[in-house]
Amino acid sequence: MKYHYKLKNLPFDFKPFDVMKNDNLEKFKKRNNTEAQTVLEKSFSLDECKIYNKEFIDWIDDNKLELEDIRYFESEPFCSYHLHKDLIGVSNEDIDQVKFNFIFDSFETNMTWYKIRASTKGELYLNSQGYPIYRYLKETCDIIFTTDVNSHCMINSGVIHDLVNGYNNGINRKCYSFAFSKINWNESVERFKEFLN
Ligand SMILES: [Fe+2]
DSSP states (O other): OOOEEEBOSOSSOOOOOOSSTTSOGGGGEEEOSSTTOEEEEEEOOHHHHHHHOHHHHHHHHHTTOEEEEEEEEEEOTTOEEEEEOSSOBOOSSOOOOEEEEEEESOSSOEEEEEEEOTTOOOEEEEOTTSOEEEEEOGGGEEEEEEEEOOSOEEEETTSOEEEEOOOGGGSOEEEEEEEEESOOHHHHHHHTGGGBO
């Protein structure tokens, strides 16, 4: 199953903006697989996004789409995320989560999706907000699909996946991530087909 499509010919241009602004960055820093790897992660509001991306927000409204999570991620070169689902909760079931990711300054990042083997399960831990989620070991999963994720895309982040940066020209990768609610993966592929590559 393919859980990634590049976005093309969207009727708006997503414009990157400074989500972190005057924030104390320490507050939003997360460690990844090793101490050397850091991700900045911050939720932001639709209203803030609208200042810079009115056309996109209008498009969301016009299409009667609903968002459940809006988040900015900035990851360092060679950063790699462990295997996880973006959804909060501790189930081995795959529950679709459809995201539009608008990606900037990304040159050699790959994402791989996995299927967990029967009779194994994830390891419980608390995410940055203190919610319980599972993370998974590669050894207990089989690869479904791998792709580069260096440009705007639609993904299913409800299925186990990782994210692995390369050197990335020595700069941080930026991702503005919008999770839709009330729409599953197959519906999204059909609904947005004119924008998928
Ligand atoms: Fe993720």
